[in-house]
Amino acid sequence: MQATPDVLRILYNLIVLAAELLAIAGAAALGYQMPYAFAALTGLLGVGLGIGLERARLRNELPFYFDRERPPGGWFVGLVASGEALVKGVIASAVALLLFSGTNRERLFWVAVAFAVTTFAGTSVLRRLTLSLRARPSRWGYFRLAVPLGLLFSTIIAILVAVRLVEQTGLVDILRHVTFDMAARPSLDQVSELLFQLKQLIDATVVTLLSTFLDPDVAQIAGIIASVNALAGFVVAVYAVVIAEAVRLAERV
Numbered sequence: 001m002q003a004t005p006d007v008l009r010i011l012y013n014l015i016v017l018a019a020e021l022l023a024i025a026g027a028a029a030l031g032y033q034m035p036y037a038f039a040a041l042t043g044l045l046g047v048g049l050g051i052g053l054e055r056a057r058l059r060n061e062l063p064f065y066f067d068r069e070r071p072p073g074g075w076f077v078g079l080v081a082s083g084e085a086l087v088k089g090v091i092a093s094a095v096a097l098l099l100f101s102g103t104n105r106e107r108l109f110w111v112a113v114a115f116a117v118t119t120f121a122g123t124s125v126l127r128r129l130t131l132s133l134r135a136r137p138s139r140w141g142y143f144r145l146a147v148p149l150g151l152l153f154s155t156i157i158a159i160l161v162a163v164r165l166v167e168q169t170g171l172v173d174i175l176r177h178v179t180f181d182m183a184a185r186p187s188l189d190q191v192s193e194l195l196f197q198l199k200q201l202i203d204a205t206v207v208t209l210l211s212t213f214l215d216p217d218v219a220q221i222a223g224i225i226a227s228v229n230a231l232a233g234f235v236v237a238v239y240a241v242v243i244a245e246a247v248r249l250a251e252r253v
Contacts, residue, residue, distance in 0.1 A: 016250045020123060020243055027239050028116040032108055035100035043093030045238050050085025053142050057081075088234070096235045101192035110166050114156040115236065122149050122240030123247065130248055137248055141241035149240065150233020154224045161200070168204060169197045199228045 031038040058077045099115070102108050122145055129135035160166040186194075203223055210219035224230075 028112040031100040032112040039093045039097035042096040043089045046089035046092040054081035103193045118153040118236045123244045126244035137244035146233040146237040149236045150230035153232040154227045154229035157229045203227045
């Protein structure tokens with residue numbers, strides 16, 4: 001009995017989905033195991049994606065702001081686009097390095113889990129936009145999804161802290177860590193771990209202060225929005241775009 005085309009298509013889509021999940025897990029595992037390689041890859045992908053996308057954006061955007069029918073010369077657009085893509089790539093690379101650097105392996109594991117969940121959410125949204133609106137994943141992901149994905153990542157980290165899967169450190173813990181655990185010339189991992197602890201302390205302090213004149217639930221939401229964790233969206237968006245574009249091409253086969 002031969003399989004019908006519909007069954008073959010379903011099987012093929014399942015294979016594509018499995019490959020998508022494998023790619024997301026691979027990116028998260030790379031960040032967890034090899035943060036420097038992950039940061040370098042993030043920067044390269046960000047610059048590679050950004051140059052073409054920024055060129056397309058500027059060629060359509062500049063005539064809107066200036067009274068001319070044609071955009072400026074190609075060399076000018078290319079120069080500005082390359083500069084913007086390079087800056088964004090460097091920022092994404094730095095955020096990626098700080099995201100996965102540290103000495104607490106348990107915390108880094110849960111950061112990797114949060115990264116994978118957020119990336120899958122990003123690829124799912126991009127796929128739905130592609131199917132429903134014929135949107136281009138790269139343009140939506142690169143220009144529009146970084147902030148919401150960052151807020152989702154920040155929310156997941158807040159939940160992990162609330163259920164004590166990620167440790168919430170206080171000022172005394174940080175002072176003890178600086179005094180007794182850090183070397184005279186700390187490594188990047190030690191500095192990153194300290195920065196994460198300081199960030200967690202600042203986030204908790206902001207929520208406490210806001211709770212004095214806001215409802216506690218509203219204060220918690222405001223703390224999630226203001227958290228430095230939201231910057232992770234600029235890293236997640238890069239991988240969501242690359243994977244979503246690969247899935248789009250695979251589904252066209």
